[in-house]
Amino acid sequence: xxxxxxxxxxxxxxxxxxxxxxxxxxxxxxxxxxxxxxxxxxxxxxxxxxxxxxxxxxxxxxxxxxxxxxxxxxxxxxxxxxxxxxxxxxxxxxxxxxxxxxxxxxxxxxxxxxxxxxxxxxxxxxxxxxxxxxxxxxxxxxxxxxxxxxxxxxxxxxxxxxxxxxxxxxxxxxxxxxxxxxxxx
Amino acid sequence: xxxxxxxxxxxxxxxxxxxxxxxxxxxxxxxxxxxxxxxxxxxxxxxxxxxxxxxxxxxxxxxxxxxxxxxxxxxxxxxxxxxxxxxxxxxxxxxxxxxxxxxxxxxxxxxxxxxxxxxxxxxxxxxxxxxxxxxxxxxxxxxxxxxxxxxxxxxxxxxxxxxxxxxxxxxxxxxxxxxxxxxxxxxxxxxxxxxxxxxxxxxxxxxxxxxxxxxxxxxxxxxxxxxxxxxxxxxxxxxxxxxxxxxxxxxxxxxxxxxxxxxxxxxxxxxxxxxxxxxxxxxxxxxxxxxxxxxxxxxxxxxxxxxxxxxxxxxxxxxxxxxxxxxxxxxxxxxxxxxxxxxxxxxxxxxxxxxxxxxxxxxxxxxxxxxxxxxxxxxxxxxxxxxxxxxxxxxxxxxxxxxxxxxxxxxxxxxxxxxxxxxxxxxxxxxxxxxxxxxxxxxxxxxxxxxxxxxxxxxxxxxxxxxxxxxxxxxxxxxxxxxxxxxxxxxxxxxxxxxxxxxxxxxxxxxxxxxxxxxxxxxxxxxxxxxxxxxxxxxxxxxxxxxxxxxxxxxxxxxxxxxx
Numbered sequence: 001x002x003x004x005x006x007x008x009x010x011x012x013x014x015x016x017x018x019x020x021x022x023x024x025x026x027x028x029x030x031x032x033x034x035x036x037x038x039x040x041x042x043x044x045x046x047x048x049x050x051x052x053x054x055x056x057x058x059x060x061x062x063x064x065x066x067x068x069x070x071x072x073x074x075x076x077x078x079x080x081x082x083x084x085x086x087x088x089x090x091x092x093x094x095x096x097x098x099x100x101x102x103x104x105x106x107x108x109x110x111x112x113x114x115x116x117x118x119x120x121x122x123x124x125x126x127x128x129x130x131x132x133x134x135x136x137x138x139x140x141x142x143x144x145x146x147x148x149x150x151x152x153x154x155x156x157x158x159x160x161x162x163x164x165x166x167x168x169x170x171x172x173x174x175x176x177x178x179x180x181x182x183x184x185x
Numbered sequence: 186x187x188x189x190x191x192x193x194x195x196x197x198x199x200x201x202x203x204x205x206x207x208x209x210x211x212x213x214x215x216x217x218x219x220x221x222x223x224x225x226x227x228x229x230x231x232x233x234x235x236x237x238x239x240x241x242x243x244x245x246x247x248x249x250x251x252x253x254x255x256x257x258x259x260x261x262x263x264x265x266x267x268x269x270x271x272x273x274x275x276x277x278x279x280x281x282x283x284x285x286x287x288x289x290x291x292x293x294x295x296x297x298x299x300x301x302x303x304x305x306x307x308x309x310x311x312x313x314x315x316x317x318x319x320x321x322x323x324x325x326x327x328x329x330x331x332x333x334x335x336x337x338x339x340x341x342x343x344x345x346x347x348x349x350x351x352x353x354x355x356x357x358x359x360x361x362x363x364x365x366x367x368x369x370x371x372x373x374x375x376x377x378x379x380x381x382x383x384x385x386x387x388x389x390x391x392x393x394x395x396x397x398x399x400x401x402x403x404x405x406x407x408x409x410x411x412x413x414x415x416x417x418x419x420x421x422x423x424x425x426x427x428x429x430x431x432x433x434x435x436x437x438x439x440x441x442x443x444x445x446x447x448x449x450x451x452x453x454x455x456x457x458x459x460x461x462x463x464x465x466x467x468x469x470x471x472x473x474x475x476x477x478x479x480x481x482x483x484x485x486x487x488x489x490x491x492x493x494x495x496x497x498x499x500x501x502x503x504x505x506x507x508x509x510x511x512x513x514x515x516x517x518x519x520x521x522x523x524x525x526x527x528x529x530x531x532x533x534x535x536x537x538x539x540x541x542x543x544x545x546x547x548x549x550x551x552x553x554x555x556x557x558x559x560x561x562x563x564x565x566x567x568x569x570x571x572x573x574x575x576x577x578x579x580x581x582x583x584x585x586x587x588x589x590x591x592x593x594x595x596x597x598x599x600x601x602x603x604x605x606x607x608x609x610x611x612x613x614x615x616x617x618x619x620x621x622x623x624x625x626x627x628x629x630x631x632x633x634x635x636x637x638x639x640x641x642x643x644x645x646x647x648x649x650x651x652x653x654x655x656x657x658x659x660x661x662x663x664x665x666x667x668x669x670x671x672x673x674x675x676x677x678x679x680x681x682x683x684x685x686x687x688x689x690x691x692x693x694x695x696x697x698x699x700x701x702x703x704x705x706x707x708x709x710x711x712x713x714x715x716x717x718x719x720x721x722x723x724x725x726x727x728x729x730x731x732x733x734x735x736x737x738x739x740x741x742x743x744x745x746x747x748x749x
Contacts, residue, residue: 015370019307019317026312067494073316073336076370174369 402466
């Protein structure tokens, strides 16, 4: 089980200091582990940043990498999860040709069926936004592409929250006993 | 305290004084001139050591730190000065040595413009240091220096890098001392888990064949007495890793020798015979475990360590005991039953007899042929009453010295264990003479490693460092040659070496020396070296094709040692 490759999501809380991103990614680079998605932003706590990283790897490796991340002086916590332990979403933007949209009614149907949202429209292009799981945003892209209307496409890395009702990852980040628990085996 | 307006460079020196720094190793250059200028007024406050190469500044700081228990400090310039420190920083990281490396940096305004001697030092050193930080304003100096010392010296120690921009060195600041004694995201000393302590003690009390493997953590935690109390109450035989050799005196009845690739037969073989393996402040290095798939599979494993990352890193652990071993060992000892395990301990003696007969006797007491490295090491250890600090270079000289030196006092071995840095020894020995001025420092090297930092003879001359240098010259890069002989059909590719007259080089630096080739002269030469005040170079021609035995070949199990 430990050696089976799965998609893992790593959540890291760190101080907001220049160079932290390098320190976080270096732990993966060192083992030539390829990061699939990376999202970094401020957290709900002032001065603390939150990283959400997804990658394909084994539990054996991700356990060790997470421990090493947490050991770094300016990192508060690092956790890893499988997809069934988290709610995750990605945001995608699709820039479509407005003339194609107007002449092909199928495109509007695709937007509605996929619960996507039009956020900008002008005579040249239309910007559609879709939030969802990786498969959903990618399959919407494929549907648009089949209609040959896509001018640009971009999707974000994932953001994730934990399913377990009793867990609040950012709670007690600075509580000394709680920090100690991160160092215990 | 009244605030004073001073430069950032001077604020650095005031901050170093606050941290009780007494010795600084360094080399000046363009981007750090303001700090060296400030040092001119602090000649009475610090012992200022101008090395001959920045790599040596770091190794000297390491030697100082390891012999004194304090934080070693070096100051270098930006660019090449800074990149020359990288080997030492990596070495200190792998061997958990507390040092602070301060490097000059170009001014903040030109960062990122490929300015003269600009490199991204923080970017380069982040993966090889415990903490790396750029000081961009004079206001930052007091805080950054105090935080650096706190991080370098607490928990599992390590190297810290301060990248000091030139504008921050020259601008003025209202200086006020700062003492950092906590960092909210960093827990240096995990609180012991009493349940784990109890489970560990219960397991040891039930054990029939317990065996302790001890590393440098005991030295770093100053837990020598606590270790002995633990071993003696439980009647537990123990062996030390290379880095932990002086954590337990060689002549202690429960000391079973050295672990690892060139360690003793008894402790290596019995690793796979014990029923409970107690690892104390050691990290199951691949040079200790050999083939992991067959390492101590029969045993329950207890691991005492201060660093959570080491738990389960390579060897699965049954009971982790996190914490400072100075704190955790007595907690376990208190719960131990008194025991002796005489029959089990006797099995080490049986294996010792085999090793003595097949290896040690031949290495220490040859009757004819060229001088052997083993006999040189043992004779120097005896001539210094086993009280000297052993500093080694890397390779055969290191393994022979580690095996045949004896250790009575704590902090008696300084060697490059994790990184295996050739050239480490000479500057480290120089630093050790300053970190422990009351002790004799014996440095062993081969002809290869000696020439990797030989320029430090200049520093040794200038500083009058009383280093006893023993260069064992076999005109080969001996350890690689040994592998070539054993595993590469004796194809000695790039290992034979043509050497200069080392005594003449010593003479050029005004350092007394002696050349020895005949065994009959060896004792007198060692006596002369020990009795001559100050530095001395003993150039011993040793057997060219000697091998360090026993040996656990790469990929073999701990119980599969080659004896001859």
